[in-house]
Amino acid sequence: MSNLMNTYMQLPVTFANGEGVWLWDEAGKRYLDALAGVAVCGLGHCHPKLVKAICKQAGTLIHTSNLYHIGRQEQLAGKLAVLSGMDNAFFCNSGAEANEAAIKLARLYGHGRNIDLPTIIVMEKSFHGRTMATLTASGNRKVQAGFEPLLTGFARVPYNDLEAVAQVGIHNKNVVAILVEPYQGEGGVNVPQASYLQGLRHLCDQNGWLLMLDEVQCGIGRSGKWFAFQHSGIVPDVITLAKGLGSGVAIGACLAKGMAADVFKPGNHASTFGGNPLACTAALTTLEVIEEDDLLRNSMELGDFMRSMFKAQLAGLPDVRQIRGQGLMIGIELSKPCGDLVKEALKRGLLINVTSDNVVRLLPPLVMQRNEAEQVVNILSAIVKEFLMV
Numbered sequence: 001m002s003n004l005m006n007t008y009m010q011l012p013v014t015f016a017n018g019e020g021v022w023l024w025d026e027a028g029k030r031y032l033d034a035l036a037g038v039a040v041c042g043l044g045h046c047h048p049k050l051v052k053a054i055c056k057q058a059g060t061l062i063h064t065s066n067l068y069h070i071g072r073q074e075q076l077a078g079k080l081a082v083l084s085g086m087d088n089a090f091f092c093n094s095g096a097e098a099n100e101a102a103i104k105l106a107r108l109y110g111h112g113r114n115i116d117l118p119t120i121i122v123m124e125k126s127f128h129g130r131t132m133a134t135l136t137a138s139g140n141r142k143v144q145a146g147f148e149p150l151l152t153g154f155a156r157v158p159y160n161d162l163e164a165v166a167q168v169g170i171h172n173k174n175v176v177a178i179l180v181e182p183y184q185g186e187g188g189v190n191v192p193q194a195s196y197l198q199g200l201r202h203l204c205d206q207n208g209w210l211l212m213l214d215e216v217q218c219g220i221g222r223s224g225k226w227f228a229f230q231h232s233g234i235v236p237d238v239i240t241l242a243k244g245l246g247s248g249v250a251i252g253a254c255l256a257k258g259m260a261a262d263v264f265k266p267g268n269h270a271s272t273f274g275g276n277p278l279a280c281t282a283a284l285t286t287l288e289v290i291e292e293d294d295l296l297r298n299s300m301e302l303g304d305f306m307r308s309m310f311k312a313q314l315a316g317l318p319d320v321r322q323i324r325g326q327g328l329m330i331g332i333e334l335s336k337p338c339g340d341l342v343k344e345a346l347k348r349g350l351l352i353n354v355t356s357d358n359v360v361r362l363l364p365p366l367v368m369q370r371n372e373a374e375q376v377v378n379i380l381s382a383i384v385k386e387f388l389m390v
C-alpha cells in the first residue's frame, strides 16, 4: 500500500541506478532504455560531465531568488539565444509551465493590440501539459474530462491542415497566436508535411499573430537539430522547452523574439525556482555535451538507421501501418491497440512506450550507439511480430 496519489499506472519495476543507455532495477536486472525518461535523459543516465558539474554547483550555490541577478541563468539565456535565434528567455520548471508562460504572453500581446478576448489556435491530438490552461490547449479529451470548466480563448483545428487555420483567421478576429508542436509527441509521433511550419509562419505574418512552437518534446537535439523548427527554415516568435534541457534536473524555458520578447514586464509573470543556479548548470552542461559529442548528428543518423532497420524487419506485416519520426523520435503505428507491448518489452529488458493507443514510441538517449540501437530494433521487432501473430 503506497501513500502516493493514484495518478500514474506504474509498471512493476523500481530502478536503482543507471549509466549511459542502461538502467538496473533493485534486483540487479539490466534494461536497455529506449525512452530516456520520456525524452528527458538525452545524455543518458548519470553522464560523468553532468554529474560533476551539478555536484560542483550544489557545493557552490543552489538557489537564491529571481529577486537577484543569477549569473548561470544569464549565461544560459545567452546560449539558448545563440542556438535558437530568439532574443530572450523566461525560466520555469516544466513543459506545462513553459507553455503556460507562452499562453499568458500571447494573451498579454493581444490585450496590447486592443483585443479583449484573445484567442490562440491550437491543434487536434496536441499535448501541452496538465495545468488548466495547458490541458485546455491540449487536443485530447482524456486529459480534459472531469476538469471542466475549461478556459475560453482557444480555437482548435486539425493538425497539419493550413486551410483550417486560415479559415479560423477569416472568421475570428480575436486570434493572437498559434500554439503548435512541430512534431507531435503524445499524439502519436506525427510528422506534418514539410511546408507546414512555413505555411503557419506565413499566416502569422499576414495576420500579426505570434507563432509559438512547443518544442518541449522535440527540442534540444531530439529531432537531429537543436530545435525541430530548424528543419523548416522558418523562425518562430516563441519557443517552449523543458524535458531534454536539464537532463533530469527540472527546468523549462519560454524563449521569445522580436515583438514577443518585449511583452512581459516586471510583475506579469514569475517562478520561485525557475532558472536557479543548479538547474541552469544542468542545462548549460547538457548543451555543452551535445555540442562536444556531436549528438545532433548522432540523433539524425541513428534515427534514420533505426527507422530503416525497423522497416526492413517489419516489412510485409499488414498490421504495421507506418514507421515514422524525425531524428530520435520514432513512432511505429499498428492497426490495433498495443499497450501490452510495453510490459512484454520490460520483461525482456527493454524500455519503450505506447502512445495514442496504437503507436509504439521510442525516444532513446541521444548518446545511444549503433550496436545498442540494433539491440533495441531486434528485441522490439521480435516482440511486435509475436504480438501481431496472435
Ligand SMILES: Cc1ncc(COP(=O)(O)O)c(C=O)c1O
Residues within 6 Å of the ligand: 093, 094, 095, 096, 097, 099, 127, 128, 129, 130, 181, 185, 186, 214, 215, 216, 217, 218, 242, 243
Ligand atoms: C509537447 C509537450 N508539451 C508539454 C508537455 C508537458 O511537460 P511537463 O510534463 O514537463 O509539464 C509535454 C510532456 O509530455 C509534451 O510532450
